Amino acid sequence: MKSKLFFFLILIIYSCSQSPSSTVDDEALIRKMMSEEVTASWEKNDNNWILANYTDDADAAFITGNVFSGKKNLPLSNGSIPQGRKFIVTLESIRFISPDVAIVNNNAHFTGGVNDKGEKLPDSRDAGTFILKKSEGKWKVAALRVLPMRNDPEQVKKDISQALAAFATGWKNNDAKASIQYFTEDAINYRPNAEPDNGKAAILTMSEGFLKSFAVKELEFKNLELDVYGDHAYEMGTFNQNFVPKDGSKALVQIGRYHATWRYDGDGQWRMKKFLFNTMDTK
Numbered sequence: 001m002k003s004k005l006f007f008f009l010i011l012i013i014y015s016c017s018q019s020p021s022s023t024v025d026d027e028a029l030i031r032k033m034m035s036e037e038v039t040a041s042w043e044k045n046d047n048n049w050i051l052a053n054y055t056d057d058a059d060a061a062f063i064t065g066n067v068f069s070g071k072k073n074l075p076l077s078n079g080s081i082p083q084g085r086k087f088i089v090t091l092e093s094i095r096f097i098s099p100d101v102a103i104v105n106n107n108a109h110f111t112g113g114v115n116d117k118g119e120k121l122p123d124s125r126d127a128g129t130f131i132l133k134k135s136e137g138k139w140k141v142a143a144l145r146v147l148p149m150r151n152d153p154e155q156v157k158k159d160i161s162q163a164l165a166a167f168a169t170g171w172k173n174n175d176a177k178a179s180i181q182y183f184t185e186d187a188i189n190y191r192p193n194a195e196p197d198n199g200k201a202a203i204l205t206m207s208e209g210f211l212k213s214f215a216v217k218e219l220e221f222k223n224l225e226l227d228v229y230g231d232h233a234y235e236m237g238t239f240n241q242n243f244v245p246k247d248g249s250k251a252l253v254q255i256g257r258y259h260a261t262w263r264y265d266g267d268g269q270w271r272m273k274k275f276l277f278n279t280m281d282t283k
Contacts, residue, residue, distance in 0.1 A: 026102070027094055030132060030139055034106060039087045050074050053140055055133055060144040063126060063268070082121055085113030100134035101142075110268065117178075122162040124268030125155065148231060148264050156228050160235060160262055160270050161221075168219040176207035183272050184263055190276040217251070218242035221258070233262040233270065239277065254279045 033053070041049035054071035061067045068074045092105040106128050113121045131143040163182050170179030180200060183189070189197040189206065197203045218241060225236040236259050244251040258277035262270045 023096060026096070026134070026139070030094055030102060030104060031091060033139060034091055034104060034130070035089050039089055042087045043081060043085065045081045047075070055135070055140050055142045058140075058142050058144075060146075062146045063148055063265075082113035082115060085121065086111045102132045102134075102139070104130040104132060106130070119166075119178075122159055122166070122269070123155075124159070126268060148268075153226065153228055156233055156270070157223060157226050160226065160233060161223060163262075163270050164221040168221065171207075171211070171216045171219050174211050174215065176204055176211055179207060180204045181271075182269075183275075184265065187272055188274050190274070192278050212246075214243040214245055216241065216243045231264045232273070233264075235260045235262060256280045 037049065037053070040046075050071050054074060056071055057069070058071045058074065059067060059069040060074050088109045088111065090107045090109070092107060093103075095103045097103060108126050108128055110124045110126075115121055127147045129145045129147075130141055132139045133142040134140075167179045167182045170176065180203060183200050183203055185200045187200055187203060189203045191197070191206075197206045219239070220241075221237055221239045223235060223237045227234045236257070238255065238257055240253070240255045242251060242253045256277055256279040258275065260272050260276075261274040263273045265271050
């Protein structure tokens with residue numbers, strides 16, 4: 001009896017001595033996979049990496065709501081990669097459900113890059129949860145869920161300020177189409193003493209009409225208050241603008257206040273869903 005008890009004690013001691021080491025080794029492999037391999041493959045839009053590092057029945061759901069099943073159907077980047085776009089992953093936690101299943105939570109930060117027009121892209125962030133499964137000594141992705149990340153109000157404020165600055169640049173460049181991308185498809189634009197512009201198309205028509213008659217010399221926004229609730233943000237601020245009639249009339253300088261309802265869209269961009277402004281003074 002004593003010999004059997006001694007044998008079982010040896011097994012327990014051996015198991016305890018092996019488990020931490022195995023966990024440490026697996027965690028190191030997972031950290032390398034998440035922080036180096038995932039980012040490098042994304043930036044290269046290397047879908048071959050998926051074939052080698054996802055399970056055959058893997059699935060992925062992105063912010064847009066699209067769900068892809070089967071590793072051959074998974075778009076690594078959920079689309080094409082803008083030129084020069086970089087991807088930084090910060091691991092938040094690694095939790096082992098069993099020796100061969102792990103849940104990995106991370107935050108992703110996308111920086112740099114330009115769009116098709118050569119314009120600089122704003123930074124964006126999201127949060128991802130990976131379900132990893134170990135098979136034959138190799139960890140592979142069995143499932144991926146990507147969610148919007150807006151847990152940093154200061155970052156949201158920065159992102160929205162960048163969007164407003166880009167919106168203003170479009171107006172100053174007499175490019176309504178460049179500005180209209182910062183509105184949602186169902187956006188509503190409220191102007192003083194005018195009927196609302198309902199929908200992105202209507203806002204574009206209004207913008208193009210205005211820019212045919214006026215040249216915008218200055219348009220600046222200043223945030224005064226911002227509240228973030230999930231996918232939406234509510235902003236109040238002031239603006240000042242200087243525009244010159246193209247018929248040679250005297251330039252007009254206006255200052256006023258605005259209220260904007262922003263929505264975080266699936267491509268990582270904040271866009272205005274509602275925009276309301278009023279002028280306080282005109283010179």
